[in-house]
Amino acid sequence: MTTLGSYLKSLRKSNNLTLKYIEENLGISNAYLSQLENDKIKSPSIYVLTTLSNAYDTPLAQILEGSGIVKKPEQTQEENQLNSRIAFSTEKMSKAEKEEVLEYLNFLKSKRK
Template sequence: MPDFAAYIRQLRQKQRLSLREVSQNTGISYSYLTQIEHGRRNPPGPEFMKRLAPIYQVSVGDLLRAAGHLEESSESILSDEQEVEMAFKYVMNDPRYQSGTRMAGELNTEVKRFIVEMYEKATGKKLLPGRSA
């Protein structure tokens, strides 16, 4: 558990985010995040990891493995479509990035992937696994 606490704190600091910013972007309470980072709470389960992964720019599988919820050899628990959807939600919620994110109508997975890839290029952030920004 202390290793996970250090890992999750390091991921947050690498993104230059405060705990309050992470709380606001994920809907996870500030106090709960603080307890996790200080090793006073067990690592959260998959639903929380799904919210943290795009913020910290790692895969859900990476977080789950670090927390001890998955074996090292386990494959990603999210489908490609789910990964794109999570990354797209992150882009849509980034107030600093507005270009190409305000489209009307239903967007398919490929359009969402394109928007995420443009975001990755514009910001240098890696949101989709297996791709470089």
Template sequence: MENYIGYFKALRESKGLTLREVERQTEVSNAYLSQLESGKIKQPSPLTLHKLSEIYGVGYDILMEKVGYPPLKKKVAEINRDKSSIALRVGSITEDEEVELLNYLKFMRSRKK
């Protein structure tokens, strides 16, 4: 599944992180991260996705589904969290729109520095 190409890079950049910074915080090599961002890694391990979900502030279940794993069953707390998600405020968005929103967020955050 390749619908995530560009997504991981946009997530990283929206947080203002370099590949090396993510590597230091997650112990996932920057070479592996680069290959993930470019789509060369087809299905990263759940452990890697869990580490990335924590540093990027994105739900683990979202990253799992993004790379093609079956949807996880959601707990009540997660369902309540999802009720405040941006998709509910702006309507459903496409994969491309999500990447563009992340890129715009990166731009907005860079202006604040």
């Protein structure tokens, strides 16, 4: 099973970032991140996780799911196909267009409350 620390370490390495870079640019100490990646720290703050998710360009939910902290809900084949269609529909959109789509999705979700 993948741990939070090993998942964060793999994300950092896949982004070609060093512990020193994280310390100098994000303000998370080299020692702290090393302990986190080696599972000596089990419960980092949401601030640390959010900061790292932004640096690694990985949604926080993906980090939580990838490390097994949060279990991704099962989806039907129909839902998976729909999600794929939505994702691939944005391939040739500009950043501004994608942001408008996200804004509209947030609007739709807010109507459910």
